[in-house]
Amino acid sequence: MAKTNDSMVRAQERRRTGFFGFFAESFREIRRVRWPKRREVVMYTAVALVVCAILGLLVWGFDIGVSRLMSLIGVD
Template sequence: MAKPNEKVVERKGKRAGIAAFFVETYHELRRVRWPGRKEVVNLTTAALLVCFVMGLLVWAFDLGVAKLLSLIGLI
């Protein structure tokens, strides 16, 4: 949705086909706010850290379940 001070461009005719898709894609990509290098590094670090912690939690849960099953004699 356009912000109050943005110009909204309305098309009179409908374009069709693959060319229209690429033209519209180009116009949309011009409006994207691309993150800076520092923001990309911070978000990538956060994502990798979350993946690592979740991996540790799944590994610990797996060990716990395996130990429990071995104690009751199922494996």
Template structure:
């Protein structure tokens, strides 16, 4: 059991060391990235909405 605690402690120590190396985005970068993601989601949602309406119209025309 002693070895298990040692490896667990080692894991958290190494994880903390790696987190210190991370370059975190600034507020402006984070805002820009968020806007890009939201814009992409809106564009993809609109694409599938239009596609759904088109397929529904084709199916209605057949039936």
């Protein structure tokens, strides 16, 4: 008989626990998460804000360009 894998046994036990097993497993997963440090969060936020500003400027510039092009053509 083949030896069962330890993780397979744990997975089967989790399936048997039902609704509350879901929450127990969720809390186990949350404990294993590597949460970012404060400096990382600040850097990621800064990058996101810069990218949003750049994209906003690009869209604004495109909008101005299309508006001027439409007014040159005579479509208002």
